Amino acid sequence: MQAEGPRHPKPPRKRAAKASPKRKPSSGTGSRPRKPTTRAAKGRPTASTAENRKKQKRIDAAVKVCREVATDGWQETVAGRATDYVTDKTWNKLFKPGRYELCKALAELAAETLATKKKLHSAIGWVAAWFMRRLRRGRLAETVARExxxxxxxxxxxxxxxxxxxxxxxxxxxxxxxxxDLTRCPCFIDLALNETKERVKKILTAAVDDWAGLAEFPALLRAGAE
Structure with a gap:
């Protein structure tokens, strides 16, 4: 018999590395936050956008009414009625270039006067002084109101x-x-947003008659009525 040689141990088998399980993303601070699903994200109008659209709709409707009333000659007729009570000197000053801020001042003056009418219970001289002290919207606007x-x-x-x-x-x-454009006129915008279309038409129509008749149009109790 041949003598057996030395036995060599078999090399150990290499075990296949187990694939590590995929980790689920944690809900902690390290995970990427999900975008919130909001109405705005889906393209739906927000409350403020809807309100702005509603206001613009009212203004556009009032502009249409104004175009029906303010035909040729309306502006000149209204100017004639105004100068029954406002001096020619003051009236002519109103039409110098760059008077956007003047209209804004007039709008604020009118709005505050309508809103606080019930608080005024004294002689008209005191009312004129109140215009000067309380509002301070610009000298020319105050002069129109005072006259x-x-x-x-x-x-x-x-x-x-x-x-x-x-x-x-x-x-x-x-x-x-x-x-x-009337959609950018502060006085017209206030009128459109706080009066019905019917009242806007009546006020614009009354402007061609004696301005004493404008006393028939106090502020509505509930602004923004349809």
Whole structure:
């Protein structure tokens, strides 16, 4: 028999490395946050966008009414009615170039006057002084209001409303004369947003008659009525 040689041990088998299991993304701070699903993300209008669209719709409707009323000659007729109570000197100053800020001042003056009418229960001289002290919206706007207040032959309560509407209409005429789109006229925007279409038409129509008649249009109790 041949002598057996030395036995060599077999090399150990290499075990295949086990694939590590995929880790699920943790819900901790290290994971990428998911984008919240909001109405805005889906393209739906937000509350503020919807409100702005509603306002623009009201303004556009009022512009349509204005175009029906403010035909040829309306501006000149209204100017004639205004100068029954506002001096020619003051009126002519309104139509100098770059009067956008003036219309804004007139709009603020009219709005505040309509809103605070019930608080004013004194002589009209005190009302004119109140315009000067309380609002301070610019000297020319105050002059228009003061002259209307001094010259409109009305009782105090009615006078306050007529002054406010007269100031508002003055701003609208200034914007039309300056070629400004009414959708950018502060006085017209206030009128459109706070009055019904029917009232807008009546106020614009009343502007061609004696401005004492503007006392028939106090602010609505509920602004924004359809």
């Amino acid at each position: 209307l207040a001094e010259n409109l032959p009305l009782p105090v309560d009615a006078k306050i409303t007529a002054v406010a509407r007269g100031v508002q209409l003055t701003g609208i005429v200034v914007c039309i004369a300056g070629g400004r």
